[in-house]
Amino acid sequence: MSDKLKYIYTAIAKYMQCDVVQCLLLGSGDNGEVYKCELNREPKIIAIKVTNYAELMIKEKENINIINSAIDIKLPKIYFCHIADEEINCNIMAMSYIEGVSADKIHWGLNFAKKKQFTKDVVNNLITLQSVHNNKYGAVNGEQFDNWIDYYKPFAKARLDYITPLAQQGVFPKLVVDILQMAYDNLDKILSDCGKPTLIHGDYWIPNILVNKNSLTFVGCVDPFNVMWAESEYEVYAMILYPQFKLYKQYKKCVQVSKMFDLKARMYSLFSEVYWYQQLGKGHLGFMKWVAKKLFKQLKKHCVL
Secondary structure (H helix, E strand, O other): OOHHHHHHHHHHHHHHOOOEEEEEEEEEEOOEEEEEEEEOOOOOEEEEEEEOOHHHHHHHHHHHHHHHHHOOOOOOOEEEEEOOOOOOOOEEEEEEOOOOEEHHHOOOOOOHHHHHHHHHHHHHHHHHHOOOEOOOEEEOOOOEEOOHHHHHHHHHHHHHHHHHHHHHOOOOOHHHHHHHHHHHHOHHHHOOOOOOEEEOOOOOOHHHEEEOOOOOOEEEEOOOOOOEEEEHHHHHHHHHOOHHHOHHHHHHHHOOOOOOHHHHHHHHHHHHHHHHHHHHOOOOHHHHHHHHHHHHHHHHHOOOO
16 A cells, blocks of 8 residues: 555544545546545545645635535535644645536536536525625635725736736737736726626636546535636636536626626636736647637627727
């Protein structure tokens, strides 16, 4: 048995007072691994995440607990979270096990009706989350603002401040910088209709949506990121991706959206890509240019320029 498995077994015995019958690796990536563990007593089966990044694991636990304390949107429940120490030298988080795989891993074939129902269920689940409101925008347990633009404008400016010198050095597309600057210069107009502060998942897109492989039904979502009080339409930009599921179109059928909805979706998408480029030191520059062109069309369409 590997040291990692020994640490998992020890952590489960310590925090859940039970033994592991079997532990199977479900997947691995840059951040670590995910395991399915069968136990000798209830809850019988749990999911274990082992990661190299303790701070990200703690943040994920906080995000999940914030949402679960407010409403049920089929997120896993947290059993324990262990930070590596001398006894158990691994960062380990135990969660309830959801029998499903990421929707982007499913071959849907000719199951058009099931795919359509899946889309409806995913959007309805998001709308359920959007029923949770607050009086102000911003961090759940931190600084909050009366107006959404007071939170978002500094965020957008920080992204521009990062990519502008990169574009001047020729290592980042000037097109993206120029179009984001146009959006930033018109934020007062673009963000003039933002509705109520709404609790967000923060990363609600197809790779984080789980499907039962046999029934092809929606069974849950995972990996909330930067849970906060935002305008409700902020969450939806990630639904533009994987257009074969038509999540974006379905949302617009179910919810009365603002006049600037499509423009905001493209703007949020592009600033988000820049954010991850800044965090990871790499990104899909071609995709960013494509989104920038889509954003430019929306800016012209809404007579913002």
